[in-house]
Amino acid sequence: MKFGIVGTGALGGFYGGLLAKIGQEVHFLLHSDVDFVREYGLRVDSKLGDFHIPKVNAYSSPEEMPKCDCIIIALKSTQNHLLEKLIPPLMHPDSLVLVLQNGLHVEQRAREVAGEGRVAGGCCFLCSNKVGPGHIKHLDYGKILMGPYRGINDDESGPDMEVLHHICQLFRQTGIECNTTENLSLARWRKLMWNIPFNGLSVILNASTDSIMRHPHSRALAESIMSEVRETAVQCGHSIETDFIAYMMEHTDDMVPYDSSMRLDYLAGRPIEVEAIYGNAIRAAARKQVSAPLILAMYRQLHFLADKRANA
8 A cells, every 4th residue: 555644753653664664655744854854764763673764755745745545644633724735635536544643533624624434543552752853762552443433423434444454454564453443432432541641640740651650649530530531431322341440550550651742742832632632522521411520620721731831
């Protein structure tokens, strides 16, 4: 397949680099790094094995790129307003758009641009950072769970599952775990059980995940928030077993010391994904007349902190 990577950062650089490493045709859209990557290539330091792609198909605008079979959206959701300019130049009649972002219904903007039945989403369980121009450091994990996006009300037709199965097989050839699901919404809520407590608390408490887990009060707070996310998902019609909370807490205990992407963005003065992760979850709950006070409190605190930083 011919892949287009829209956003060559910690996530897009890692997954795109892996696909290029196994011989797939990959085209990378970059911003500030484009000249550096054209000259020096893409470097990935990974627990799967370090590698370097010396010759990279690197572009500064989508109009320079060829039409692609799979267009991977690896931008932060705070940049989704750009998709109406970034996606159309890359599409042919059978293109699939695969949105690899945190949050709930983050695929909706891409669906508005690409059309019904052309968009899938993927939940990435990845610890990866961009540490320099054209340089990605993969710390841990890498699993992707992808599924068809069927709209906010889950009542639209999604893309052909056979296409997703094929993309999944290609990702597996890179050495990472990749699976498909028919129920993307459920997968998103399960991922939110980690993202909502730990992304937000890392900013509000100014702490890495391991620091949050080590202190009894912040640990208890994270677990309470996780429990509310699960209960909200259940009341929105998704079945998530109670034991999944303990599994996620144990999983976080076993993680390498890690700064969430939201904390890194906040510390760097970049926009943070409050709407995608918190706002969309609150709105989904409101459509079902479900109350989520802890999620709402975090949403308001994060907006205050982000606005205060922006106006400083």
